Amino acid sequence: MGVSNNITAFLNFMAFLSSIPIIAAGIWLASKADNQCTHYFRWPIVILGTLVLLVSLAGFVGAYWNKQGLLAVYLFCMALLIGLLLIILIFAFVVTRPDGxxxxxxxxxxxxxxxxxxxxxxxxxxxxxxxxxxxxxxxxxxxxxxxxxxxxxxxxxxxxxxxxxxxxxxxxxxxxxxxxxxxxxxxxxxxxxxxxxxxxxxxxxxxxxxxxxxxxxxxxGNLRKEWRKANVILIVAVVVLIWVYLIACSAFRNAQTEELFHRYKQGWAR
Structure with missing residues (x-):
């Protein structure tokens, strides 16, 4: 396994860890009486956190065993999940901004x-x-x-x-x-x-x-108060995920370059 894949595997482990507070925040929200009695905000965060966890595991496997196809799928899916989390964060901030x-x-x-x-x-x-x-x-x-x-x-x-x-x-x-x-x-x-x-x-x-x-x-008022607290955790997790994703993209490109260089050396040696 090349250096770039080692870096990508480590970064996916970091993304895996970042999914845990997202899931925890979603479970905390779902456990509250007001969210139990409404359905709009009960499980979306838990579902997204679980998807981040699964995609991170897929990326770790792809990096550790040098599965470039799996890594490409990971990068595509993680971009979608980060986008969805950003949309939810912005939406939650806008609709909970007024305080009654x-x-x-x-x-x-x-x-x-x-x-x-x-x-x-x-x-x-x-x-x-x-x-x-x-x-x-x-x-x-x-x-x-x-x-x-x-x-x-x-x-x-x-x-x-x-x-x-x-x-x-x-x-x-x-x-x-x-x-x-x-x-x-x-x-x-x-x-x-x-x-x-x-x-x-x-x-x-x-x-x-x-x-x-x-x-x-x-x-x-309860929903606003709870989502404002959950947003702090989600913002930190999304910042970490974006940072991990950008470095993972760079490492993925480097891994492809390393592979092409290795193939060129093998062909030249023959």
Whole structure:
């Protein structure tokens, strides 16, 4: 095996290692309650990470055993995968750029307005057709019930940094003026006309604010927060993959040159 193929094999091992955080980020995203209840963002990253892993293995085999055809396929497929990852990164950044959150006086957590998020997220994730299934899925999760295990007094709850999903779905909007009983039970609204969600709130644990616009906004806030975290990992992985790919292309050309030179020497010696 020539020097160039040795370099290519090592680089493909680096690409193999880079696929692991991509898969891990995808699994982390898929495990979240909001992603379990939606389908757009649940598995694409896991699938792409797995494809990067398989293509990297193919490239390693091609370099180690000097299979030039397999190396050419590797370079073509890796270029496609890097392109897809870049498209997903740019798309995720654009659609999650708007932040619909706003601070609430006297509260550590933030609340969320549906109008503050991108139109793509609103149109594709929380329209009436999709929301029925999402609402049922959220109600069956432990997103809200686990709040009752962590907070007892109102002061504890108001000082908590709960997730956007919990802020939007598990309690009524602060503007409604409901009195705290526990994180998912509130009574005696002082100002029920402040927000249309004030009429939707229900202490029934299967309903709560799952039909509220604040819950839909909280879901988008959760997705935004999680994808922003995952994007950091994906950006690092894509930078490494691009660096590996460019060097691998150079090594592949050098390997072809070495092979042609070797054949020329053999022909000249005869």
């Amino acid at each position: 959150s706003y601070p609430v006086p006297g509260r550590a957590y933030r609340e969320y307005r549906l109008e503050g998020f991108s139109s793509w997220l609103r149109n594709h994730l929380i329209d009436s057709e999709h929301w029925v299934k999402i609402r049922t899925c959220l109600a069956e999760s432990d997103t809200c019930t686990k709040l009752n295990q962590g907070y007892i007094t109102a002061d504890q709850f108001f000082a908590a940094r709960i997730s956007p999903l919990q802020s939007g779905c598990c309690k009524p909007p602060t503007a409604c003026g409901y009195s705290y009983v526990n994180p998912t039970v509130w009574t005696n609204p002082v100002n029920p006309n402040a927000d249309t969600d004030c009429y939707v709130w229900n202490n029934d644990q299967s309903q709560l604010c799952y039909n509220c616009n604040s819950c839909k906004a909280g879901l988008l």
